[in-house]
Amino acid sequence: MEKLAINGGYPVRAGVIKYGRQWIDEKDIEAVDEVLRSDFITCGPKVDEMERSLAEYTGAKYAVAVSNGTAALHCACIAAGIGPGDEVIVSPITFAASANCILYCGAKPVFADINIETYNIDPKCIRKKITDKTKAVIAVDFTGQAVEIDEIRKICKEHNLLFIEDAAHSIGTKYNGKQVGSLADMTCFSFHPVKTITGGEGGAITTNDEGLYRKLVLAHTHGITRLPEEMVHESEGSWYYEEISMGYNYRLTDFQAALITSQMTKLEKFAKRRKEIVKRYNKEFKDIPEIIIQKEIPESDSCRHLYIIRLDLNKLKCTRKEFFQALWKENIGCQVHYIPVYWFPYYEKLGYTRGLCPNAEELYKGIISIPLYPRLTDEDVSDVIHAVKKLIDNYRK
Numbered sequence: 001m002e003k004l005a006i007n008g009g010y011p012v013r014a015g016v017i018k019y020g021r022q023w024i025d026e027k028d029i030e031a032v033d034e035v036l037r038s039d040f041i042t043c044g045p046k047v048d049e050m051e052r053s054l055a056e057y058t059g060a061k062y063a064v065a066v067s068n069g070t071a072a073l074h075c076a077c078i079a080a081g082i083g084p085g086d087e088v089i090v091s092p093i094t095f096a097a098s099a100n101c102i103l104y105c106g107a108k109p110v111f112a113d114i115n116i117e118t119y120n121i122d123p124k125c126i127r128k129k130i131t132d133k134t135k136a137v138i139a140v141d142f143t144g145q146a147v148e149i150d151e152i153r154k155i156c157k158e159h160n161l162l163f164i165e166d167a168a169h170s171i172g173t174k175y176n177g178k179q180v181g182s183l184a185d186m187t188c189f190s191f192h193p194v195k196t197i198t199g200g201e202g203g204a205i206t207t208n209d210e211g212l213y214r215k216l217v218l219a220h221t222h223g224i225t226r227l228p229e230e231m232v233h234e235s236e237g238s239w240y241y242e243e244i245s246m247g248y249n250y251r252l253t254d255f256q257a258a259l260i261t262s263q264m265t266k267l268e269k270f271a272k273r274r275k276e277i278v279k280r281y282n283k284e285f286k287d288i289p290e291i292i293i294q295k296e297i298p299e300s301d302s303c304r305h306l307y308i309i310r311l312d313l314n315k316l317k318c319t320r321k322e323f324f325q326a327l328w329k330e331n332i333g334c335q336v337h338y339i340p341v342y343w344f345p346y347y348e349k350l351g352y353t354r355g356l357c358p359n360a361e362e363l364y365k366g367i368i369s370i371p372l373y374p375r376l377t378d379e380d381v382s383d384v385i386h387a388v389k390k391l392i393d394n395y396r397k
């Protein structure tokens with residue numbers, strides 16, 4: 001049998017501009033190389049260093065490095081005390097992991113609709129979904145734009161809910177001048193290669209709350225503690241440790257941590273280039289009536305992970321699928337972010353039905369993510385713009 005593909009089909013055809021790509025330089029390679037030659041390739045000083053850098057950058061008191069963004073979300077749910085019988089409110093326009101982490105804990109994901117202009121979870125829809133069972137809100141900074149943090153914080157405070165921010169797309173984004181990472185109760189990051197900075201895989205959670213921090217540390221390493229003050233029984237000696245809660249092995253290696261720390265030194269440069277490209281796309285597309293561009297709230301100074309064109313299909317004589325395929329024929333690698341999570345067969349089996357979040361479903365019909373990453377040259381960006389405009393002209397009614 002052929003190996004089952006889990007990667008969305010690589011290699012990409014030569015000459016195609018992909019929708020996202022990492023930027024690894026010689027300094028990054030040296031940083032990894034140094035760790036591989038050292039004593040610690042896991043549980044060593046590079047993980048501590050990365051956690052310190054991320055806490056410093058985001059302005060959060062604490063950071064916990066974990067093996068990927070999904071593990072970060074799972075640990076956040078564990079630290080939030082989410083379990084069977086609980087409900088957690090989440091956006092449907094996201095990667096499956098934002099909702100799966102709720103299921104991991106035996107709780108129920110409750111999907112709240114998005115704002116059709118910003119594509120982020122709509123605080124008004126969050127309010128409507130709150131019940132006695134609601135424990136937390138997982139709000140996703142979709143495409144890198146910060147959610148309406150002040151409003152969501154207010155709702156969470158009123159109803160005694162924990163606010164977990166899925167910032168897999170939004171490292172480098174500021175909300176009212178403050179870095180994403182210190183504004184929610186817990187903020188989860190991913191360092192997958194399509195994200196703004198990468199460790200190959202990798203993730204982290206930041207928080208300002210010491211109690212949550214202690215729980216996050218336990219969750220990512222088997223619930224095991226070596227701290228006498230956390231132990232139930234008297235220490236039996238220097239070998240002694242205790243498992244005091246359920247936890248997992250979600251540790252990050254030191255060579256991945258070193259890569260992430262090295263990438264963080266380039267975050268400002270990456271963010272600047274991403275912003276330039278977004279500005280250029282916006283300028284080129286804003287006067288095309290067949291294309292709707294994402295609205296940004298003034299509070300968010302976004303380091304964008306994705307650029308989405310939303311087709312007004314009433315004005316075009318093609319389907320989204322035809323436009324998507326035609327873009328690939330023009331050598332523009334594109335994607336669709338995202339299929340509403342509750343449309344997946346696994347969620348259908350759990351009882352979720354179509355029609356639950358009309359705005360999310362309406363958005364999904366017309367969206368295509370076009371290439372956005374710092375290494376795109378001005379010429380690449382021109383090629384993308386040219387191809388999009390050419391297809392709009394071809395398909396205009």
Ligand SMILES: *Cc1c(COP(=O)(O)O)cnc(C)c1O
Binds near residue numbers: 069166190192
């Ligand atoms: C990538 C992503 C995740 C999961 O991160 P991994 O590091 O791939 O596990 C979670 N949420 C969103 C919105 C993502 O884009």
